Amino acid sequence: MIPFTIKYYIRSLSRRKLFSFINITGLAFGIAFMLLIGQFIYHEFNYNRYLKNVDNIYRIVDADAKEYSVDYRMKEQVLENVSGIKNACLLYHFDGEIESNNRLFSMKNALMVDSNFFGVFNVSFLAGSSNNALSSMDNVVLTESTAKRIFGNLEAVGKTVRINHQSEMLITGVVRDLPQNISFDAELFVSYVNSPNQKLSWRLSSWGNNYKFLFSAFVELEKNADIIAVEKHISSLNNINSFIYPKNVILTSLSLNYFNTDYNEADLSHGNGGLVKLLSIIVIIVLLLVIINFVNLTTASYRYRLTEFGIKKCLGADRKSLIKQLIAESLYTAIISSLVGIILAEFFLPYFNQYTNKTMSLQIFTDSRLFLFFSAFILLLSLIMGILPSLILSKISPLQLFKFNPSLKGNGKIYRNILTMFQFSIAIILLAGLIIISRQIDFVKHKNIGFNTGQLLYIKVHHTLRDRVHLLTDKLHQYHGIKSLTQTFSIPGEILSSVGGYATISIDSTSLKTFGLKIIKGRAPQASEVNKAVLINESSLDLLKDKNWENQKINGCNIVGIVSDFNYASLHNKIGPVLLWYCNFMQPSAISIRISGSVGDAVNFLNKTLKEIYPDYPIEINFYDEQFAAMYKKEENLAALVGIFSILAIIISCMGIFGLSVFQAEQRIKEIGIRKVLGASVSEIIVLLTKSFSKWVILANIIAIPLAYYLMNKWLQDFAYRIELSWWIFILAGLIALMIALITVSYHAVKAAVANPIESLRYE
Secondary structure: OHHHHHHHHHHHHHHOHHHHHHHHHHHHHHHHHHHHHHHHHHHHHOOOOOOOOHHHEEEEEEOOOOEOEEEOOHHHHHHHHOOOEEEEEEEEEEEEEEEEOOEEEEEEEEEEEOOHHHHHOOOOEEEOOOOOOOOOOOEEEEEHHHHHHHHOOOOOOOOEEEEOOOEEEEEEEEEOOOOOOOOOOOOEEEEHHHOOOOOOOOOEEEEOOEEEEEEEEEEEEOOOOOHHHHHHHHHHHHHOOOOOOOOOEEEEEHHHHHHOOOOEOOOOOOOOHHHHHHHHHHHHHHHHHHHHHHHHHHHHHHHHHHHHHHHHHHOOOOHHHHHHHHHHHHHHHHHHHHHHHHHHHHHHHHHHHHHHOOOOOOOOOOOHHHHHHHHHHHHHHHHHHHHHHHHHHHOOOHHHHHOHHHHHOOOOHHHHHHHHHHHHHHHHHHHHHHHHHHHHHHHHHHOOOOOOOOOEEEEEOOOOOHHHHHHHHHHHHOOOOEEEEEEEEOEOOEOOEEEOOEEEEEEOOOHHHHHOOOEEEEOOOOHHHOOOEEEEEHHHHHHOHHHOOOOOEEOOEEEEEEEOOOOOOOOOOOOOOEEEEEOOOOOOOEEEEEEOOOHHHHHHHHHHHHHHHOOOOOOOEEEHHHHHHHOOHHHHHHHHHHHHHHHHHHHHHHHHHHHHHHHHHHHOHHHHHHHHHOOOOHHHHHHHHHHHHHHHHHHHHHHHHHHHHHHHHHHHOOOOOOOOOOHHHHHHHHHHHHHHHHHHHHHHHHHHHOOOHHHHHOOO
16 A cells, blocks of 8 residues: 555656645745744753752742842751751852963853752762862862863863962862753852852842841752641741841742742743743644645645546545545655755754754754654644545545536635635734834834943953052043043943942942933032932932932932933833942942044954953953843844744745635636636736635735734833834735735736636637
């Protein structure tokens, strides 16, 4: 049976080259995008799953503060006092630099941990031992890739490096690189006792006269532990501890943590649940479009095989055998398309990784579960695609099969038109979405944010460079291309502190001029008012009684003026209260510079000067306009993905309507011939053949436009500042879809209209 079906399948491919190419290509693109999105979803939902004990690992959450970070001393308390806890560990993420052999290496994923961490998270040591690797505050453990990056091999144990330009550390271990789909990455590990002793970077929070060093705390529970009882027991320790201890502790599962964004996060990465849902919906839609397209084209192309079916029935073939043959042929098409789809997926994967910000690889041949799922999917897809045409065509009698027009004319016409309407409804929604998302991104990127970002850049100041800041600023003041500069702690776009509910930027006497901020009421702070005066923005007035700012104080400092509102974060959020504190701070976090003249010359001068003064530090120069534009990277990636799928949906829809136009032209070939003999013009024939499709595309507009309005209005609600939804956007999307449909159909309409009516009316 199989050799015969393969022979007939190959014969049908060769006879219908155009239809075969369109069918296989359309299906291959659909499978390729299904593979990419399926790989992404599989990757996201398998975060942390490589851990054998992941279902028993929980994070301690301060429910009242709504944050994961807790006092590091909680770990010992819960281990000593709470039953049901097998192990506990700490984690704190920071970034820094490593110096070795006069070379500097930037580390974006440095972790402070305790020795228990390696056991809880199954970290495998290639050199050294987890028992004593972090026994001293001066020890450091490197990952395999970091050791190779610095030393070129794994023989790093026993060598020393300098971390953050201040601490000589001894390498006591090398561990295997962590897998990609874990909620934290690591390049090196240091002991958590660095933090309380302030040896390296640390995170400190103060309440009154008390201080707490904040870490993410994890507990590994016994297999049958009562989670609620453990939570209550941990919370009850609040009554016996002298340090600040959360009163209400809850435990969140690490296996569910990746998509849990209910609490403030600092140490672990999280997935974009909205993107996963969107891509899941898109892949379902694409597959529906592919199936519809395949069924339409298959139905349209079976005219060429009606004689074959008729002869087989006359020779005794039953309906069951024909159904098997047709389903087998759809399986062969699915297999060929899947192979082409895998090649296409590999080609598009690097671009897809850019949009999703992942470094995935296609695991269909390396992961047995994915391979089995994909194989089952191909079988199911071929069954779905083949069953409907085979059921319809196999039930027709031999007499009907030999007389094509009477039996098949109009057969399934409503069904095919409804499918076409569905295809173009999806295309219209995606087109409208693409236009609106693009306009919104353009709006937020070019909106006046309240201060001048043109030729304004900043240099981040490392916390260990306190003694060289004045030397740097003196050098910069000597350069003619710098109009003004200011030292601040926090900058617009990166607020690092707050006071009494106000986002706070510590400023000096030149900050207002450099940023271009305007005072609308009051005055600027005077030189004699250092550490005594503050400015607030317009939105801060809502926090003051009767909106009266005069003679008011904040944190003991006099309010001397009001500046106009400016965006200090993305336009997803409304402008909130901002405090500009005129102070003599110990350490600026950044130096902001206003350039006059050539930006390129100024940047070259800055690079040269920074290398002279900070030869051991990485140079990091950033422009404010680029910084604010980068805040909408997620939306730009979304627009790119919607654009890609819009094009794909339109291509697939056009393939479907192309097949239907062929089917319609062939069904009405004699009608067209008679009309031409009776005097119908070419234009009248074209209108006749295109108006039926136009009607269904117009109906698709009626369905799609309200739905597109609802979906895009909901998406825009994520922005505090957004565009207005104009009616012309949806009309434009509908007209584009209609134009594409007419152009697609017109090819066969014109071909049929100009054909010789003698050929059309000739009897078979």
